[in-house]
Amino acid sequence: MAISLTGRSFLTLLDFTPEEITHLIDESARFKELKHHHSLHHWLEGKNVALIFEKTSTRTRSSFEVAASDLGMGSTTLDPSSSQMGAKESVEDTARVLGRIFDGICYRGYAQRTAEIMAEVAGVPVWNALTDDFHPTQMIADFLTIRENLGTLAGKKLVFFGDARNNVANSLMVASAKLGLHYTACGPEALRPAPELVERCRAIAEETGGSVSLTENPAEGASGADVLYTDIWLSMGEPPELWAERIELLIPYRVTPKLMGLAANDAIFLHCLPSFHDTETTVGKEIHERFGLKEMEVSDKVFRGPRSRVFDEAENRMHSIKAVMYCTLC
DSSP states (O other), X not given: XXXXXXXXXXXXXXXXXXXXXXXXXXXXXXXXXXXXXXXXXXXXXXXXXXXXXXXXOSHHHHHHXXXXXXXXXXXXXXXXXXXXXXXXXXXXXXXXXXXXXXXXXXEESSOHHHHHHXXXXXXXXXXXXXXXXXXXHHHHHHHHHHHHXXXXXXXXXXXXXXXXXXXXXXXXXXXXXXXXXXXXXXXXXXXXXXXXXXXXXXXXXXXXXXXXXXXXXXXHHHTTOSEEEEOOSSOTTSOGGGHHHHHHHHGGGOBOHHHHTTSOXXXXXXXXXXXXXXXXXXXXXXXXXXXXXSOSSBOHHHHTSTTBOHHHHHHHHHHHHHHHHHHHHO
């Protein structure tokens, strides 16, 4: 049966079947091949999209803008300084207006409910480019990267180290359950994912042949893993005052060469970026001065090492976002 996602919003992978998610990964691979062969694909010429960025962005914003251009679409980027949303105009009113002007809306911000309201009233597809709860476009890129390197997805062990209840970790758990992977959230008990989401993902995994497990033991998590994944220890919007607490909680979960040595021989390392693996950033320097740390969530040797696929993963953001926009607008 042909899969059609036309007119659908893309808010969380919980809304999509395994077949639909696989279709998006397949389309991402197709768009990647077209891009690498310099084949024009202005297949959505004449359409226009609004890109709302309440949170700052490098990869996501660049990916949406280039993807829209490659597909022949016009794009308008709106940040807090260039939009009235939430200040002088409600989310609902803004979405209704933008839906009359644009063919699709990207939203990157805070509350998942904001994306849901926009999808309910805009009348055009709304794409979640990151909220506090989920980051679904990242997942299509991540699982494309995993498939490119490991050949298959079902049955692989993916382990997330760190704050296992952040938006990326939540989405990895959902995507793994949907696609039949064995997902492990490895982090302190204080930073575990919400029990309701864990149980929902376990129920999904029972149907796909995957599993969901939780552990506080980094060695247990890394043992035999096919994919080791981590993220920064403080998410956007969280106060800097939390650094001391997070560092104390998460130091044991730093991805190091020793931890990578416990994984499968062909295991890969992924990170959604940005990463604090050295002191070449303002935050990195500040953390080094305050706490004496030169590396945080991942050691520089792993980040720059032969198993790291973080820049392939970053490139795949563009191809996956292109697939999401094309499949929901075509």
